[in-house]
Amino acid sequence: MNENMAPTYMTRGLDIERGKGIYVYDTQGKKYLDLMTNYGVNIIGHANNAVNKAVNTQIQNLTSLHCSFENKTRQKFAQKLIEITPKNLTKVYLSNSGTESVEAAIKFVWAYSKNRKIITAKLGYHGKTLGALSATTSSPKYQKPFKPLFTEFEPISYNNIEQLKLAVNKKTAAVLLEPIQGESGIRPATKEFLKCARDLCDDNDALLVFDEVQTGLRTGNWTASQLYGIKPDIMCMAKSLANGVPIGVTLISQKVSEKLSKGMHSCTFGGNPLACAAGSATINFIEENNLLEHSKQMGDYFIEQLSQIESPTIREARGRGLMIALDLRKRHSAYLKKLQEFGILAIPAASTVVRFLPPLIIEKEHVDTAVDTLKQIL
Numbered sequence: 001m002n003e004n005m006a007p008t009y010m011t012r013g014l015d016i017e018r019g020k021g022i023y024v025y026d027t028q029g030k031k032y033l034d035l036m037t038n039y040g041v042n043i044i045g046h047a048n049n050a051v052n053k054a055v056n057t058q059i060q061n062l063t064s065l066h067c068s069f070e071n072k073t074r075q076k077f078a079q080k081l082i083e084i085t086p087k088n089l090t091k092v093y094l095s096n097s098g099t100e101s102v103e104a105a106i107k108f109v110w111a112y113s114k115n116r117k118i119i120t121a122k123l124g125y126h127g128k129t130l131g132a133l134s135a136t137t138s139s140p141k142y143q144k145p146f147k148p149l150f151t152e153f154e155p156i157s158y159n160n161i162e163q164l165k166l167a168v169n170k171k172t173a174a175v176l177l178e179p180i181q182g183e184s185g186i187r188p189a190t191k192e193f194l195k196c197a198r199d200l201c202d203d204n205d206a207l208l209v210f211d212e213v214q215t216g217l218r219t220g221n222w223t224a225s226q227l228y229g230i231k232p233d234i235m236c237m238a239k240s241l242a243n244g245v246p247i248g249v250t251l252i253s254q255k256v257s258e259k260l261s262k263g264m265h266s267c268t269f270g271g272n273p274l275a276c277a278a279g280s281a282t283i284n285f286i287e288e289n290n291l292l293e294h295s296k297q298m299g300d301y302f303i304e305q306l307s308q309i310e311s312p313t314i315r316e317a318r319g320r321g322l323m324i325a326l327d328l329r330k331r332h333s334a335y336l337k338k339l340q341e342f343g344i345l346a347i348p349a350a351s352t353v354v355r356f357l358p359p360l361i362i363e364k365e366h367v368d369t370a371v372d373t374l375k376q377i378l
Ligand SMILES: *Cc1c(COP(=O)(O)O)cnc(C)c1O
Pocket: 097, 098, 099, 100, 102, 125, 126, 127, 128, 178, 182, 183, 211, 212, 213, 214, 215, 238, 239
C-alpha cells in the first residue's frame, strides 16, 4: 500500500499493472478474470483497440477544450448520446464523474422548480460530493460524519408505491431514483414503481431524475429507462460511458434546458475532446459488435448458472443484463477474498451481496469459470 495515499479506501492487497480485454494482471504476472471492471467502468474490456486508437488520435490533436468553444469531436459525442437515449432528452451537460453528473442534476432541478424537496429512495447511492451525498443512504457511514448536509432530500422505501404517493405533492421538486439500485445490492425497481413515479411527477410538475451512472450501457439496453420503457426528465450517466476515461453526463429534456442560463453551471474539464473521443469510440464499438444483445444473453446465462448452484449459503441470484448479484445468507467478505485468491475479481454490495459488473465482451467460458470457482468456494 502506498503510504502517500489518503486512507479513505479499503485495500485489496493487489498491485495491478495492466489489463487486456476481460483480464487484468498484477506485478507478479498473475492473471485475474475481471468481473468488476472498476465498478462497471471498462464496459468493453481493458485496453480496447478501438478506444485506444480514438484516444491516441485525439491526444495528438487536442485534449482539453472549454465548452465555450465549439468542437466537432464533442458535437459528435453529444449527438450520439441524444441518439441512444430516450427521445425526450435533447441536451447534454458534460462533466467528469458520476457524482458530478448528479450534482448537475440537483442544480438543474432547483433551477427548474420553485420547490426544493427531492424525494429519493432509501439505500440509494448517488455519489459522495456534498449534494449527491445528501441523496446517498446506501450506508449510514457515508453521511454521518458530514451531517446535516442538504435537508431537502426525503428518502422513502424503494419500490413502495404507497410511500411514494404519500411523499410526492405540489411541494415536490423532483423524484431521484436509480432504476436498479447498484450499491445496495442490484435491486431492480418494479415497473409499477417507476411508472407511478413518472405519473406523480407529471401530476405535480416535478421532475423525474434517473441516476443511470451504474445501469448505463449495462442492462442489455443503452439505458435502464429503455429497459423499463419510462422516460425521465433528467438522466445521469458516467462510469461505463468512455470505457475508463473519466466522464459524466447529465441529459435533460427541453423544458429543463429552457430554465438554464449562462454561467449557472460549468466545469473546466467537462466535455474535453479526449473523453468525448473515447465515449464515441465506446458506443460505436458496442453498436458495431452488437454487444447489447450479446450482453443480454450473457447476463441471462450468468444468472441462470448462478441460480443452479446448489448451496445453502445462497439466498438468491438476480440482476438485469450484466448487473448481477449473488445474494448470500452470510457476509460477503470471505467469499470475495477467496474469489480473488482464485483469480476472479468481483465487488461487494450491501453486506451479503457478491456483485458482478463484467464487461459486455464476456463469453460463456468466462461465466463457466466463475461459476465453477464459486461452486468450489461455497
Ligand atoms: C458510482 C455511482 C455514482 C457516483 O459515481 P462516481 O463516478 O464514483 O462519482 C453515482 N450514482 C450511482 C448510481 C453510482 O453507481
